[in-house]
Structure formats: structure tokens, C-alpha cells
Amino acid sequence: MKNNRLIYLIKGELIRLHKYKVTTISIFIAIIWSVLLFFVEGDIFNSLLPVLILVDATTMSFMYIGSVMFFEKKESTMSSMLVTPSKDSELILAKILSNTIHNFLSTALIITVFVILKDVQISYLLIAIAVILVTLYHTSIGLLLSYYQKDFTTMLMSVMLISFALLIPTVLFMLNVLTGDIWEYILLINPIQSANIIITQSFKPITLDWKYYFSLGYLIISGLLIYRFLVLRNFKNYAVSISGV
Amino acid sequence: MANIFEVKDLKFKYKTNQENVLKGINFQIKEGEIFGFLGPSGAGKSTTQKIIIKILENYQGNIFYKGKDLKDYKQDFFEDIGVSFEMPIHFSKMTAMENIRFFQNLYKKKADVERLMKRVGLWEDKDKMVAEYSKGMKIRLNIVRALLNSPTMLFLDEPTNGLDPANAKILKDLIREFKVSGGTVFITSHIMADIDQLCDRVAFIVNGEINVVDTPRNLKIKYGERRIKIEYKENNKIVEKLFSMEDLGKNKEFLNTIKEKDIETIHSGETTLEDIFIKVTGVTLDEKQ
Ligand SMILES: Nc1ncnc2c1ncn2[C@@H]1O[C@H](COP(=O)(O)OP(=O)(O)O)[C@@H](O)[C@H]1O
Ligand SMILES: [Mg+2]
Numbered sequence: 001m002k003n004n005r006l007i008y009l010i011k012g013e014l015i016r017l018h019k020y021k022v023t024t025i026s027i028f029i030a031i032i033w034s035v036l037l038f039f040v041e042g043d044i045f046n047s048l049l050p051v052l053i054l055v056d057a058t059t060m061s062f063m064y065i066g067s068v069m070f071f072e073k074k075e076s077t078m079s080s081m082l083v084t085p086s087k088d089s090e091l092i093l094a095k096i097l098s099n100t101i102h103n104f105l106s107t108a109l110i111i112t113v114f115v116i117l118k119d120v121q122i123s124y125l126l127i128a129i130a131v132i133l134v135t136l137y138h139t140s141i142g143l144l145l146s147y148y149q150k151d152f153t154t155m156l157m158s159v160m161l162i163s164f165a166l167l168i169p170t171v172l173f174m175l176n177v178l179t180g181d182i183w184e185y186i187l188l189i190n191p192i193q194s195a196n197i198i199i200t201q202s203f204k205p206i207t208l209d210w211k212y213y214f215s216l217g218y219l220i221i222s223g224l225l226i227y228r229f230l231v232l233r234n235f236k237n238y239a240v241s242i243s244g245v
Numbered sequence: 246m247a248n249i250f251e252v253k254d255l256k257f258k259y260k261t262n263q264e265n266v267l268k269g270i271n272f273q274i275k276e277g278e279i280f281g282f283l284g285p286s287g288a289g290k291s292t293t294q295k296i297i298i299k300i301l302e303n304y305q306g307n308i309f310y311k312g313k314d315l316k317d318y319k320q321d322f323f324e325d326i327g328v329s330f331e332m333p334i335h336f337s338k339m340t341a342m343e344n345i346r347f348f349q350n351l352y353k354k355k356a357d358v359e360r361l362m363k364r365v366g367l368w369e370d371k372d373k374m375v376a377e378y379s380k381g382m383k384i385r386l387n388i389v390r391a392l393l394n395s396p397t398m399l400f401l402d403e404p405t406n407g408l409d410p411a412n413a414k415i416l417k418d419l420i421r422e423f424k425v426s427g428g429t430v431f432i433t434s435h436i437m438a439d440i441d442q443l444c445d446r447v448a449f450i451v452n453g454e455i456n457v458v459d460t461p462r463n464l465k466i467k468y469g470e471r472r473i474k475i476e477y478k479e480n481n482k483i484v485e486k487l488f489s490m491e492d493l494g495k496n497k498e499f500l501n502t503i504k505e506k507d508i509e510t511i512h513s514g515e516t517t518l519e520d521i522f523i524k525v526t527g528v529t530l531d532e533k534q
Binding site: 004005008009012015016019020075076077079080082083084085086087236240243244245 | 291295298300301302320321323324326328330331332334335336337338339343347348350351352353390402
């Protein structure tokens, strides 16, 4: 019974992502990226594709869950959800998993385009693990962020700010602006850097180093802690506050 | 009859409030009755509903549902109840039926949706997007939503607000049918007629306090002025006379009047529940607080 309910909730979320045109937007964005990257050559392409996947799995995860919560608030539908037998954890997981599925598919679309067009060498298994884990993680953070935003505009602003703040050092490092071993250690506590590592190491040739395993473990453990102690614990208050009744 | 709900000394304030919004209210809801909360806007009706359906949690006082502390209930409590909020709430970009099916899948018990949709006259429009529905249709869909798990208890916050008389009648009939089939109803309203027509018992609530709880009939007997108004024709003019109902059979003037005069109309002086509300609480129902 319980598992069925979670599946129905996820199915409902996925249908609404479609009906509220979020999927249309994400396909549109994937096409734009694909067209842009198509005209980029050689080395630049090779360093841009991982950045693109990284941005898609992090910043876009924030955006999608943020907009979903915004629709939910606008229509006061959370109130109806709160008076069903669904548990808080089921409501949250439905949101997080549906958005992860959706964003995973849109990232997969971009990767597929390049595998076909540009003969990208990539481990499908590792990139799938990386994209799913990173998307799950950042969707949860995005949900947590929306707990503290009054409206969609402030949500957008803080998402931009936070992801820029976190992305900038990582991108600088990737583009070899920041150099030196010390940065490798400092940057690892930044989840976007961990995300970066497990994404870039999914490209061939595969040589997984300690940073890969550290990043993987770091994302899984800190993700579970964030879910349990921040996302789940503060959900009910937030849900009531956007219930609009 | 057993009490399905027992509320003792309930106090509540929202985070932003200075004072308590509910100031220690007491009431019981009996199994199988329609229990009404009548009071002006801002009295605390919706707040009370949100507390007894477990949406708002940080209250003081005690609430028992079927003899067990409401706080000890988990999510299975919601298998048992149906709720409609002050505003009709649906996913606007889904059809009525998609909305209903989505919510129904979350429950173990399932009502016959086709029958309900036909009953409220929405079956023909079941595949329309809710965004295309009129306000009246949304409110009717809302009641279907509240009933789709065959609840044993219904909570309705201002259910007829914004409905035209024809739709309001459909809704009131549904509420009565629900009661006849064994259900219990908690209903809030600032509209006197709704409460008067539907409720077995009513609580008057003003400014977070309950002034009185009784049946509408008892309230009328207690506070109403029991008078008879007679109009008769005399010298081509209509004459109006008022008689107290006390010892009416021994009232010579009354008896002579009906014996001798050419009577046009006889009315018992009905004091409305609204008159009584004003008398008991000192405020009118459309007063903002
Ligand atoms: N979310 C809220 N935050 C702060 N105050 C509220 C909130 N909701 C209602 N109130 C206040 O609580 C009081 C009771 O409101 P409510 O229960 O909605 O009354 P009613 O349903 O009888 O109109 C009012 O003074 C109202 O302003
Ligand atoms: Mg209200």
C-alpha cells in the first residue's frame, strides 16, 4: 500500500511537470545547449561538455524544483496533499524523485546527442550514477532553499547567487585559472566540486582516484544527513506555510 | 450518542500573533450529527478546523478523536476524514477527473466517483481542465474531492460561500445525505441560513471564544420572541395585531380576533438565528473583527 502511494505520487508529479510545461522548457534548453556545443571544436568542446552536464545537474535542479514548489504554492494545492494519508517523507520523496527523473532525462538527452554527433567517449554507467546522484542531491537542496524563499523571484535570485558562488571556484579550477594542490582539497567540501569530480571522471579513459571515491561518499552521506535533518524535519512547517488556507 | 470529537480548553496563536486567536474553547461533536460553527469573519472558525484536522499542531489544550488523543493519530487519521477548505483547491491545468483520480489513488477506501460527479452535475464536464471551470463548478468539485475516500467525518469550511442558490441547494442536499448514511459533519459558516437549515447543533463563535452551544431549535425557544402576528381586514383597511404565544388559548382578545375578524394572514413571529446571534454575542455576523 505504502509503496503504491509513493508511486502514485511520483506519477502525479511527473504528469504535472508535463502539464505545467516544465518538461517543454527543459527539452528546449537541451536543444539550445546541443546547438551551441555543436559548433564548438576540439579541446574547448572536451572541457565544456562536463561543465554543461555539471550546470544542468546542479543549477537546473535548483530551478526545476523551485518552480514546481512555486506552482504548488500558487495553487494552494499543498493543503489538499496534507489532508491525504500521505506521509511527509512520501510527499518529499515524490517531489525529489520526480524532479530527479525529469532532470536526469534532460541531461541524458544532451549526452546522447553528443555521443551520436561527436563520438564522445564516456562510461554510461558512471555518468548515469554521477548525474542521478548529483541531481538528487541538488534537487534536495533546492527544495530546502524554497522553504526559505517568499516568492519565485527571490528564489531565482538566491539560486543564482548560491550556484554562482559555488560554481565559480570549480569552473575556475576546471579552466585552469586556479592551480595548485591546495585548491583540490579546499574545493572538495563544496558539493558542486564533488559533483564535478564524479562527472569528469566518468569520461574515458577511466582512472578513478581517491578523490572520486571521496566525492561519491561525501555526496551520499551529506545528502542523507541533509535530507533527514533539514529537508524532512522542516517540511511540515513549510508545507503549512504554503498551503494557503 | 457518543462524542466523536472532544475539544477541551483549546488555545492557539499563529507565530505572528500577539494574542491567542483561540482563547480556550470547549465543544463536543457527537457521532452522526452536523455540528456548526457560526461566527463573523476573523472569529477563529478556519483556525479551529485546521487544528482539528491536524494541519496546525502547536496548540494548547486537549483534543480527542474517538476517545484517543488527536496527537497520537498518524496518517491513518486521514483515511477517515474528508476536508474542504475555504477556497476550492485543484490543479488547474489538469482535468477534473485527473484531479479526482490522482487524489483517490492515495486512499485505501474509494467512493464511487461517477455517482458523485453525476450527483453534483459535473459528469458531462469531467474531462474539462479545472482552469475552465466556473467558481460554482470548482466548489462542487471540491465537495467530490472531500468525499472521494468515503470518509466517516467531513470538515467543511464555509462550503456555500460564493455559490448561487441552486448550487447551494445541491450541496446542502449532499451534506444531508452524508449524514443520513451515518456520517458526521463539522461545518463553519458566517451565513445564518446554512447553519439553521443544516445543523443539529451550533456553536456561536466570536473573537476566539464560544458563547453558546445548542440546537437551533432550543436557541429559538430560549431567545426567540414567541409571537403571533395576525392581519385582518376592517373597514377596507388591513389591521395588524401581535399576541404573545404564552397562554394563547386563554387570550380572550386573540380568540375573539380569530373568531370575529376577516383574517388575511397569520404568522408566528420567527426570530432568526441571526437575531439570536446578535442578542447573545453583541455582534453581527457580517461584522469584521
Ligand atoms: N496564517 C495566519 N497567520 C496569522 N494570523 C492568522 C492566520 N490565519 C488567520 N489569522 C488570524 O486569526 C484570526 C482567526 O482567523 P480565522 O480562523 O481565519 O477566522 P474565520 O475563519 O472565523 O474567519 C483572525 O484574526 C486572523 O487574522
Ligand atoms: Mg474562515
